[in-house]
Amino acid sequence: MPPEPLLRADAPPTPPGGWTREKWAGTADAMLRAVRPYASPGHARITLPGPAGGYGTEVDGLEGFARTFLLAGFRIAGERGADPDNLLEFYAEGIAAGTDPSSPERWVRLDEHGQAKVEAASLALALDLTRPWLWDRLDPAVQERFVDYLAPAVGDRTYPQTNWVWFRLVVQAFLRSVGGPWSAEDVAEDLATHDGFLRRDGWMADGHERSFDHYVGWALHVYPLLWSRMPGAAGFAEDRRVRDDALLDRYLLDAVHLVGADGSPLLQGRSLTYRFAAGAPFWAGVLAGVPSTPAGVLRRAASSVVRHFVDRDGFDERGLLSLGWHGRWPRLAQSYSGPGSPYWAVKGMLGLVLPADHPVWATGELPLPVERGDYLRAVEAPGWLVSGTAADGVVRIVNHGTDHALPGDTRGDSPLYARFGYSTATSPLLDRDSWVDPHDQAVVLVDAEGRASHRSGMALGPTEVLDVDGVTVGTASSSGAVRWLEPDDAQKHHGSGWEGRHHDAGTVAVHSLVRGPWEVRLVRVDEVSRDRPPVSLELSGWAVAGAEPETLATDPPCARGDGGAQSTLVVLLGETTDSGVSRHADASPLGPVAAVPWTRHPVLPGEWFAALLELTRDARPWSAEPEVRLSRGGTTSWVTTRWPDGAQTRTALS
Structure with missing residues (x-):
């Protein structure tokens, strides 16, 4: 299947008002079509071209399926079940084959490899978003097998105490909503762990270390928002939602100031090959209706980030995302990265869950702070x-x-x-x-x-x-x-x-x-x-x-x-x-x-x-030669600076 023209660097320029919803949808559809040739016969694995990842080809195939399925979930939910590309049928067949223990395409289980715990959360989220059109129509035997596939998450004490706690929370919320096993003790424990990540002004560290990066936004703020809207989070989410939305609101005041006028996110932190996943927290703000940052600014931030990569060869000649930043650059990968890993970029397409009649699509994009x-x-x-x-x-x-x-x-x-x-x-x-x-x-x-x-x-x-x-x-x-x-x-x-x-x-x-x-x-x-x-x-x-x-x-x-x-x-x-x-x-x-x-x-x-x-x-x-002079006044050291524009400042050294 040839790549979609809209993913090419020579695509038509973006309209002055920003990306329309049709442009967002077309980009997502092109991404999903481009990966289909690399699906296994039963569609359970999507193994994209390139060297095998550090965890092997079986994990690579599961990643390719789960991460693109999440994008398909956004599309179908936002279209209220309309499905002209037969995504529901394609991914339903994959779920049937992936959960079949006798299938040569069976998925790596959660108790066989830790990476399966990550991908299970995307599977659960996508099925939750598309519940009336996919889960409710699956054969009961397939439903039972899927529950069995997720069940090892319950009581598992090997989840890293980082953003990974949300993979168990999301999976257990889905299990609970379909009558599967779950543990209230696990849920309370994971929520308490997450709360321990909280620092100042809506920022969170990804674990106990000073780990501040894009995971603050695309994981530690996005997952709480999506989880709170899952039926299986009932009884836990209600008391947290106001606080979590307020933390997201405060975090976004800083986050919109971290996007360049060309849409580039900061090149800082791990997993940079996820590229435009950096746009996810801005859509989370729209979904939450945060009051402090206008929806037009959030929409602008999200579209600018995605467009940055679409316009700079983020997709190759086949319409695929590779390991890299703009184009392929394998050195950017971590040891856990495989050819399907970059498709966590789809988190930046979260806005597609908002249907065409949502007010944000009628709201014009407003300039980013750095554009103002x-x-x-x-x-x-x-x-x-x-x-x-x-x-x-x-x-x-x-x-x-x-x-x-x-x-x-x-x-x-x-x-x-x-x-x-x-x-x-x-x-x-x-x-x-x-x-x-x-x-x-x-x-x-x-x-x-x-x-x-x-x-x-x-x-x-x-x-x-x-x-x-x-x-x-x-x-x-x-x-x-x-x-x-x-x-x-x-x-x-x-x-x-x-x-x-x-x-x-x-x-x-x-x-x-x-x-x-x-x-x-x-x-x-x-x-x-x-x-x-x-x-x-x-x-x-x-x-x-x-x-x-x-x-x-x-x-x-x-x-x-x-x-x-x-x-x-x-x-x-x-x-x-x-x-x-x-x-x-x-x-x-x-x-x-x-x-x-x-x-x-x-x-x-x-x-x-x-x-x-x-x-x-x-x-x-420069209008002036920069200069620095140090002096002491009492017990304080002072630095007097002449800046290249001629301005002068005198500040204390802490």
């Missing part, structure tokens, strides 16, 4: 300063509180979590070398063998936005022990930092001042290892990528990538021994080569170094 003007926000739970600039549409975060670890941790830094900066225009370096030695958005001590230190486990200082004599400036800080890593040969590759032997390098404090496209980064080395003293202190900036990034200068170092993304690093305080632009092949999903400005300094414990980092797609001449 500049802003600076402090998001305290993950320790982020968020800066959006309307001139270039870029959103940046300066990160002092997220590392996918706990205070005092001694693992290596995950490039996906522990870098000092992430944006909608850049990606962290993700080649093997960058997991071992941080080379971008980092402050590192370097030993005589060239190893760069890691900072996971740091302590977070205050994260806030201040008005300094009419000038808005963001401040954040972190400090703690840093270490060199000798990684183990075998790693889990689940997104967290690498394990291995470590050697203390010293302690380092880092403070950030943020305005617009600029960060002033202040660094002080407090202690150094005596038996293995570092030979230098290095600062690195934003990694821009492209076919052949251009080095604009080496003193100060400056590089430009595709799309005009420009990264500059200017030393403002302290002695510099060297500077330049490093180049990294096949390290970024945004281009074949990435370029990173860097500077090198002597290690002088107790002395401050300062540099200005800029990321922009709207490079303009």
Whole structure:
């Protein structure tokens, strides 16, 4: 079957008012048609082309079925059962074959492989959404087999204490609604675990670590909303709904500020190959009717995210999603990723459950915050300063509180979590070398063998936005022990930092001042290892990528990538021994080569170094030379900054 034209990069431009519901529906239908040629004879497995995933082809086939079935569930529910593409028949046949223990297409069971627990939740959600048109019409023997397939979830104590608790909650809600086994004790336990993830302002950590990423939105806010509307959640959901909707409402106030004007989500956190799943929490806000963010803005955020990938070769010539970001880039995968894994992107199509007569489809799209003007926000739970600039549409975060670890941790830094900066225009370096030695958005001590230190486990200082004599400036800080890593040969590759032997390098404090496209980064080395003293202190900036990034200068170092993304690093305080632009092949999903400005300094414990980092797609001449001066007033240290636009601020170092 040929790919649908609307999934091609040369598709007609989006209407000025945004995607119509017909466009959303057509995109979903094309996605579902494109996977059908890869279904097994009985349709129970959809095994997409490409190398087998880390869990084997049987799991790959189940993923392909379950994740596309979830999209089919959205379509059928939103059409109130209308089904011109015979999705109901296709997936009903797959359910019959997948639950048949004697079938060669039988599904991997929940008590055979942990990944089946994940996919079971998508199966249950889709069947719940389409209950009158699919579940109620299944042969009773198939219904019984499906209940038996889900039943091992009850009483299972091996579910990870992360967003996975929602897979058991959803499955048990469905089982309860069809007269199957379920446990009130399990439900109460999982809800209590979820409540333990709650942090400030509607943010949640994905587990007990400082794990803040897209799972906050596409899992920890979306699943509670969908679960609360399942008949099997009755008696549990009612007392929680008002609170959960209020948490979603507050979270979305931050989340809409994390989408670039081009629709790009932040390139931060694991499972980035799920791509436009990042649009799911915005549709959740529409479904919940949140009061604080207009439905037109939420619709704009969701459509912008999906369009970002549709317009940038997110689908290949067959109309399939591959492991990657824009196009295929396998390095983005985690060890659990297979060829069907990217289809969790369908969560971003959640809005299709809203029928054509829902008011949101008559509501015009409203501009994103970054399309309306500049802003600076402090998001305290993950320790982020968020800066959006309307001139270039870029959103940046300066990160002092997220590392996918706990205070005092001694693992290596995950490039996906522990870098000092992430944006909608850049990606962290993700080649093997960058997991071992941080080379971008980092402050590192370097030993005589060239190893760069890691900072996971740091302590977070205050994260806030201040008005300094009419000038808005963001401040954040972190400090703690840093270490060199000798990684183990075998790693889990689940997104967290690498394990291995470590050697203390010293302690380092880092403070950030943020305005617009600029960060002033202040660094002080407090202690150094005596038996293995570092030979230098290095600062690195934003990694821009492209076919052949251009080095604009080496003193100060400056590089430009595709799309005009420009990264500059200017030393403002302290002695510099060297500077330049490093180049990294096949390290970024945004281009074949990435370029990173860097500077090198002597290690002088107790002395401050300062540099200005800029990321922009709207490079303009500076109207003033940036400058930093440090002073003391009583017991407080002060930093006076002259910014490139001439503005001046005087702020206290926490």
